[in-house]
Amino acid sequence: MNLVDKRGLGTGVGAAILACALLPAVLPPYWIYLAISAAISAVIMLSFGVIVGRAGVMSLCQMSFAAIGAWVVLRLNVAEAPGGFFLWLLLGGLAAVPVGVAIGLPALRIRGVNLAVVTFGFAVSTDIVLNVNPFPGAKDLVMLDRPAPFDTDGGYFVFTVIVFTVLAIGLGIIGKTRLGLSWYELRHSERAAAAHGISVARSKLAAFAISAFVAGIGGGLLVGQLSLVVPQNFAMGQSLALFAVAVMIGPHHPEGAVIGGVFGALMGTLMEKISLPQDFGGVLFGVGALLALRSGLSQTDMTRLRKREVDARKLLKAAEDAKDAEGESATAQAEAQVEAAAAALAEVPARRPVGDAKPLLTVQGLTVKFGEVVALNGVDVTVPEGGVVGLIGPNGAGKSTFIAAVSGFVRCEGAVALDGRQLDRLSPNKRATLGLRRTFQTTAIAPELSQYEYLTIGAGRRLSRAEADELLEFFGCPPGQVPVSIVDAGTRRLLDVAAAIAARPKVALLDEPAAGQSAAESLTLGARLAEVPERFGVSILLVEHDMELVQAVCEQVTVLDFGNVIASGPTGEVLEDPAVRAAYLGAADVPAT
Template identity: 30%
Template sequence: MASVTMSESKSRGFMPAAFRNATADALCMVAVLLLVALAAFVFGGAAMQRVVTYAAIMLTAVLGLQIFSGNSGIVSFGQAAFVGLGAYATGILTMPTALQKTALRDLPQFLAGHQLSFFAALAVVLVLAVIIGLLTGTPLLRLSGSSASIATLAMLIIVYTLLVAGREITRGSQPFYGVPREVGLWTAAAVASVALVAARLFRETSFGLATRAAANDERGAAAVGVDQRTARLAAWVAGVVAAMAAGALMAQFLGAFSPRDFYFDLGFTMLAMLIVGGMTSSLGAFAGVIVTIVLVEVVRRFEGGGEVLGLHLPVLFGLTQGVLAIAMILVIWRRPTGLFGERELNLLRRSGRQAVTASAAPPQHVESDRLTADHLSRRYAGVVAVDDVSLNFQTDSITGIIGPNGAGKTTLLNMLAGDVQPSAGTVSVGGAVRQASAFRFARSGVARTFQNIRVFPHMTVLENVVVAARQVEPDLGHAEAAAMGELARMGLEKFADQPAARLAYGQRRRLEVARALALKPRFLLLDEPAAGMNAVETAELVSILSAVRTERRIGVVLIEHDMRLVMNLCERIVVIDHGRVIADGTPGDVQKNPAVIAAYLGSRTARAKTADQATADQTA
């Protein structure tokens, strides 16, 4: 029985360890924010309070950008557009009715005459943000990488054009004025505090973990059941909500604004703040806003010219943006991950996990089932990688797939895992034919590892396994407990809080197996699991796989070039050559098969070996 270093009562109590840690981090940052606001309120004048208020509003907007871009790895250039939409929506909803009749004479009737309070308008804006986020994110996030980033830039231009063109609603390019200026220091600080807590907690939610996993490795994430589009859509919607909340604050902070206030300059400033601090963490967003605001306020004093140390400085228009650009370039050059790197504060370090030793839940036997390949073929531009292969794999068995390099083994495994669409034939799990979809196959009980290791290097060892466990466990607390159990089985529990990138090669191999087992699969597909391991590590892996098969009755299908491992571990061996099955049987039968000998040693050697064997049999 595996022993895990986490108290079951703690992991399943009021709050999972990850959320406790995130809450402590968020409250620490909120405390700093409120202390700065208090200092400005007590010791600063009106100008200082406006600077801190503006900083809190920008923090809310930048946190929205961090929720999406920091977790998904997709840089969004369009976040300023949603700040603008939030500002205009708030302006229309809160503008006094009498002023609205003169300033917006052609305003559609359903938008006129509301004159809501700020918080009532904010509630409406947040609902509107969810709708806008879903409508824009659903088509946009069918793209990924640089294509998605360019699409967000196009969205910024589209929204700006609509704001300028919609004169009846926005007054076009003219200033939109008459908005009550009811947002002050404490309102902005309160909303920014909520945004801080939300951004830090989102990182630890199922959506946050899934989004970060997909950013680390899309194929690896799909293999553990992550639906990348849904996860990224959730991050996008959350980011839009924060941006439009910032826009609502901005509207009643400024009182008057135009579409140009929410165009490239604002988008660039937000992005610079996030890059300077560190894109991948809420701490980076928080610190980046503070550092950038201080820098901007210092530089702004020289933008209008004047004398400094006896030197006369001319008026330097655009100096602020230029200094921001230089600061961003320097940070990217010297510290690509930002001033505060990739990690959060992690104040608690999940210390409770190492305090108590508890037994992991006993493993459950899977029900009898089968994984079937029916006349599978796969062609690549005329090259036949797999040719009309039909195989059945049962639970409570270990099957090895062997063959020369380039025989089509990995392609077959990819089709069995739903990672590659067959050119012909079908794959069924439990009798149900399934279309190629790696994350759906993973959720249906087919887990896998890869020939080239696909762990999530920028996530912790524990988070790597929790991503998978969360697909089958009812909540994060149970997922953490299950993940620690699998890490303990693999001897990796002491590395739980370390980034996976720090693990040695053999440890990363074991981490990938632990992650696959956390899915509680019926079938475990392993692509060269012992590659790069030494003899001791290979022996440990054989022992672990044998124990897993015995305890859980799962079906194990592995590709491996280590013949000693295959012959000792597998009770059935399938041999593939040139995309076709040439042998299928017990290790003893396969070793004597002339076709197998020919595939590995060549036909002439095979004939000689067969003749020698026949002579030996006759002599006997």
């Protein structure tokens, strides 16, 4: 799976070259000036694309980072520092990074509107400081001279387009790495990201740092355009307006950044041309942002997603046509699937005696309390190496709480050890890194990701196409190019399991993976889970309500009722226990295998 979209890269670079060749030659001076403003705004929009579009953080202070970049460039210019404008521009971007990290620290504890208030407070403070302390060179009118060969307006437009293109390519490459993909997962579920071994703190701070760097570059470019800047160039109102544009358009895609830059540069001129108040443009941006927040996707997200869905549906239809060409009816295919699944379950090897395998995951005396309510009371569970162990119980028995506590999401008492190492004081992402992965009852996968991309997040490394295809085929998922947005809920659960297994952990905690599956699909999943320990080297703790599935694949079963263990041992013996029948199975006679 390539880090670079070659077709998109070629199109983008070609458009940039065309703009550099044509616009300075055909546009009058005023419109070249506006084109420079649009290119600089597009650079600043890229910074919004990182923090708002990808990470989903409500940051309202990007223009403050731009002001830091501008201040550094002007200070170096006044000091006549060596290196010239190109080096100063880079240093301006780097100077904004530690400030971005400092502003990102509150994001580790708060989010949403509260975080927006914090970032807006920084923007207000920056406004106050800049109005009291003017930019370097402002009093003595020490102007910045543009470097050759970009000293003319046309030449400087070419330079800003080059900078934008380089930054867009760089961010595009980062966006395909696990760090960049983790930002999408953070936007939808920080718990899921931590369960995949992602450090939420590092990922968020990296997003703030990179976005601050890009914004600082944008501020330095603005100095090159104007030669001298004033505080009004970085007013907090501009951060608000650009934030609204970012939410509406989606500048984490290069075309969105360009459209946002054009809007930001030309809206005032357009409002003047059609005799409308300047504030009306802000109203339009605000309404568009509200609509985008309601849908959860920006305009460029929706455009790209529709195209990917169209391509994916063609791929799925071709696969269905190939099956139909084999001459089997849908009914015959379903019957064949049930028969194959039943045969696969029948071939599950006999369970080993418990003493034949060493304990891999050991949970002793696990107790979880929510105030006065005891959700789990002294629970002991052991998952042997190479084994599949079940955890069952009625709704509200504490099964999901058990997984949350073992994986580090809920505070608990007791001891949790993985392969002899104590995990009690470790964070969820650290436990995942050490080899303890989990899935969730309700998946929260970013719909704009493809299945290949989601497997990359789960695996913690870049999978080869062959390895990713093997996993998807093994768990019965569609082709990897298919976006998550058109995958049904049952298949998303399977994809979540595939992502957990892709990391090759020591133990995978699967929370009701068969929910939403048909009877035939559940049987097929059972056969696959039975193969996982030998094929992938991953032991499994399975939380499930499907008794047929549990009986078929689990060597041992622990039964919870109101947070207490009422039975534990070999599956057949446990399911015959009268206490288990009374608490969980009711009066129905469920034969044990």
